[in-house]
Amino acid sequence: MTRTLSLGAFIMATGHHVSAWRHPDVPANGGLDFPLYKRLAQVAEAAKFDAVFVADSVAAPTAEIASRMARSDHFEPLTLLSALAAVTERIGLVGTVTTSYNEPYHVARKFASLDHLSGGRAGWNLVTSDAAAEALNFNRQEHFGHAERYARAREFHQVVTGLWDSWEDDAFTRDKASGQYYDPAKLHVLNHEGEHFRVQGPLNVARPPQGRPVIVQAGSSETGRELAAQTAEVVFTAQTSLAAARDFYNDLKGRLPRFGRSADDLRIMPGVFVVIGQSQAEAQEKFEAFQELVEPQVGVALLSRMLGNFDLSAYPLDGPLPELPLTDSGQRSRQLLLTELAGRENLTLAQLGRRIAGGRGHYSLIGTPTQIADELQAWFEGGAADGFNVLVPHLPGGLEDVANHVVPELQRRGLFRRDYSGSTLRDHLGLKRPANRYTI
Amino acid sequence: MTRTLSLGAFIMATGHHVSAWRHPDVPANGGLDFPLYKRLAQVAEAAKFDAVFVADSVAAPTAEIASRMARSDHFEPLTLLSALAAVTERIGLVGTVTTSYNEPYHVARKFASLDHLSGGRAGWNLVTSDAAAEALNFNRQEHFGHAERYARAREFHQVVTGLWDSWEDDAFTRDKASGQYYDPAKLHVLNHEGEHFRVQGPLNVARPPQGRPVIVQAGSSETGRELAAQTAEVVFTAQTSLAAARDFYNDLKGRLPRFGRSADDLRIMPGVFVVIGQSQAEAQEKFEAFQELVEPQVGVALLSRMLGNFDLSAYPLDGPLPELPLTDSGQRSRQLLLTELAGRENLTLAQLGRRIAGGRGHYSLIGTPTQIADELQAWFEGGAADGFNVLVPHLPGGLEDVANHVVPELQRRGLFRRDYSGSTLRDHLGLKRPANRYTI
Structure with missing residues (x-):
């Protein structure tokens, strides 16, 4: 196959x-x-x-x-x-x-x-x-x-x-004649502690x-x-x-x-x-129609969420992504990705927020x-x-x-x-x- | 009306x-x-x-x-x-x-x-x-x-x-033009302690x-x-x-x-x-068809459950309902009902179990x-x-x-x-x- x-x-x-x-x-x-x-x-x-x-x-x-x-x-x-x-x-x-x-x-x-x-x-x-x-x-x-x-x-x-x-797969016998609904030997009590x-x-x-x-x-x-x-x-x-x-x-x-x-x-x-899109250009145009609807603060709020709810509201929209503490957020791997991306392309906070909006x-x-x-x-x-x-x-x-x-x-x-x-x-x-x- | x-x-x-x-x-x-x-x-x-x-x-x-x-x-x-x-x-x-x-x-x-x-x-x-x-x-x-x-x-x-x-009923405005998805004044945080x-x-x-x-x-x-x-x-x-x-x-x-x-x-x-049923007798007959399927122990187990899971398995089936401690079972009102019924009609445990089977x-x-x-x-x-x-x-x-x-x-x-x-x-x-x- x-x-x-x-x-x-x-x-x-x-x-x-x-x-x-x-x-x-x-x-x-x-x-x-x-x-x-x-x-x-x-x-x-x-x-x-x-x-x-x-x-x-x-x-x-x-x-x-x-x-x-x-x-x-x-x-x-x-x-x-x-x-x-x-x-x-x-x-x-x-x-x-x-x-x-x-x-x-x-x-x-x-x-x-x-x-x-x-x-x-x-x-x-x-x-x-x-x-x-x-x-x-x-x-x-x-x-x-x-x-x-x-x-x-x-x-x-x-x-x-x-x-x-x-329950084992065949535990439920449901035998009307004998009156046995399930086979007790096929029931298992977990007793997890x-x-x-x-x-x-x-x-x-x-x-x-x-x-x-x-x-x-x-x-x-x-x-x-x-x-x-x-x-x-x-x-x-x-x-x-x-x-x-x-x-x-x-x-x-x-x-x-x-x-x-x-x-x-x-x-x-x-x-x-x-x-x-039917062409690369049309696809790009479709995407841009969504991008144009992104308010800068909304992009940054999304970014904040993806960084494990690190609060970015105090940082200027046209400034860089601040240095992030390696928090215990469970989003560490994504943090690294985004920090790298922002550095590589020298993106402002607003630009980075818009970049990830989709x-x-x-x-x-x-x-x-x-x-x-x-x-x-x-x-x-x-x-x-x-x-x-x-x-x-x-x-x-x-x-x-x-x-x-x-x-x-x-x-x-x-x-x-x-x-x-x-x-x-x-x-x-x-x-x-x-x-x-x-x-x- | x-x-x-x-x-x-x-x-x-x-x-x-x-x-x-x-x-x-x-x-x-x-x-x-x-x-x-x-x-x-x-x-x-x-x-x-x-x-x-x-x-x-x-x-x-x-x-x-x-x-x-x-x-x-x-x-x-x-x-x-x-x-x-x-x-x-x-x-x-x-x-x-x-x-x-x-x-x-x-x-x-x-x-x-x-x-x-x-x-x-x-x-x-x-x-x-x-x-x-x-x-x-x-x-x-x-x-x-x-x-x-x-x-x-x-x-x-x-x-x-x-x-x-x-959320108030009209909290979600979802206004595409302004970009307001909800009205923050209509959101209420409970803060229950x-x-x-x-x-x-x-x-x-x-x-x-x-x-x-x-x-x-x-x-x-x-x-x-x-x-x-x-x-x-x-x-x-x-x-x-x-x-x-x-x-x-x-x-x-x-x-x-x-x-x-x-x-x-x-x-x-x-x-x-x-x-x-189409007649009283037919209805009674239909009911009896279910009653005949009740094993005495099953009726008693159901009874036990209705009494707040009071264990009745040690009591003889043809004996009376034992005196029940007024437990903290949340089934107290039902307990009283059943005790009264059993006493009034002088029912054995098995009879009482069968009586409530339906x-x-x-x-x-x-x-x-x-x-x-x-x-x-x-x-x-x-x-x-x-x-x-x-x-x-x-x-x-x-x-x-x-x-x-x-x-x-x-x-x-x-x-x-x-x-x-x-x-x-x-x-x-x-x-x-x-x-x-x-x-x-």
Whole structure:
């Protein structure tokens, strides 16, 4: 079988460009418009994407500048994806849920429920919280530190996967004649007692159709890579060149054997920001239409967020990026990228903010469908990616452009499926269904 | 306008009868069968029910006898109701979520998200956990005591409703020309600091379409009634006679003025267990078909659960109900009901278990559609109920019976709507939309 690439569609509110909501083609209330999300998921499914992908945070910004960004009103991922499960058939449904301010029993249960609702299409983007404001919504006065967040995340993952294995796949016999609903020998009580969590179990949901929903991660720090090598099945990453992406790819895949895993157990899917035109010039023009809508303070606020909420409001817009303390923000790798970029091109704060307004540090492809397919192919065949998470400036138009123009080009080249061959997200990604820990 | 009654449909797994799953007409895997739930919600909607209602707990039983009951594998309510929101148009969606082992920010957010997904059809059945086993799934070694659970519940409600008011109804201006996405003057940060919770806010979801999702409660204890009088908009209650139901009704409505509320602010909906036949004898026969499937130990296990998980396994099946300590179980009112019933009729443990196998302490109506409508009318017109939460022995058949036979009879009598006149759950229930606390 020829190796084919995976595609995820990032669907969030008005699109990935920070000022997309102001564009005349974009429904400004997209964040809470279910018919729009339904259309997005159906467009992605018709194009045979592996999954749609929803980002998240558990706080809303309150600084004045936030009132000029479309960030404060959107659906909660698990409720949204459950609703989408009911109006789609095959596409995977990946939602972000933090391990920092949550209980593993709730998270295990909701993803197991989503996996059953969707017939095996759930994926969990397991993150640690990067915004200190989240702590304040959850009975804490201080954000957990970087190391503690990762230690919690690792243990959280242990508990959740343990709970998913509470029941063997054939535990529920439901034998009407004998009256046996389940076989007690196939029920396993977790009894987890760890440093951060104490969870007895069992889960009150049968084992998910996928055995376990797919684990997705996005961390790029050293700690993040180690966690991913140990636990992730898909990694979503920001890479700015084929060479850097290949290094990342090799580094991460190289870590797998230490955890008893092989290269096939993990799909690496860099984010790509895509703007499509019939000519390079038209694509560039489309992109500029979004760029013109960026207020300098909004670009800088976005930058601040990407730097781990480092407050930049006191610095002059036409001055340079200030020297940043290497904070414990969990955004260290992105900090380095941006500092390097600003230095290399001698950008002011306003220029840097505008530069990232669309791709937000992801690789940007602005061109014709052929040019874009060429690049994706080069990365895929060049050992830098198993697939891509596609970010578009605006929704729904940007996704429709990809579905109508880039996907067919990838299909013609034999790089992407023309139809689904399986029914679960694991099937689409080529990931094997994990055995229950109690049966191996 | 004539006063009409409200109807809720209790939809859970295989039905309300503990042995329904063994009946040949019942899909034994109902608890995780989404197409079945979709059908149930659509049947209830076609019959113009106010809402479907989903119970919950956050633990699975592990005693051997649990393997003979259909209790361990079902959807989580918020994911299930979100999926149902996408395949229904008008019916309310009420889900149970405990305040004992949850964070108010998550609960506020998920119900707000469901309310937006469904166009204003969300209801939250606010409960305190009655099973000590739940504590063990959430980092605790001991269950919270009764008083503490209620104190937490009250504060939890304050936080959740406060978070729902984070944004004024017209806060999101989304003005493309000026670049103002929301009006900062219409954002309110909660800054809650209480005895049990410390939550800053704001919520990252716009104010729900209903202002606030409808608050449902089921507590019948003194503390439970006080909480309901202060905070509930619908009360679901187990009453065993018209006289007792009327006392409860008058007591609860009488408490409202002390909290600045009027009788119209709260709908009281007793549970009624309904089995329908073309004749009384046929209905009784249908019921007996379920009763015959009850193993004595299963009936006793159900009884044990209804007594607040008091362990009855050591007592002889043909002996009497042992004297129960008045535990801190939150099931005190039900305990009294059952003790009284067992004493009055001199029932053995096995007999008592079988007796409650269907209605579980709710008023049972086994008869023709006319007989059932007569009783509901008598309660409704006799000042004992504003509506009913309908429990049926088995699903989907039992609900279809009610929709096809009892609802039309109520409609003929002018007691129930022939079509929805509004679009939100509040509209159906005749409850007003609460103003934002910051604008009054």
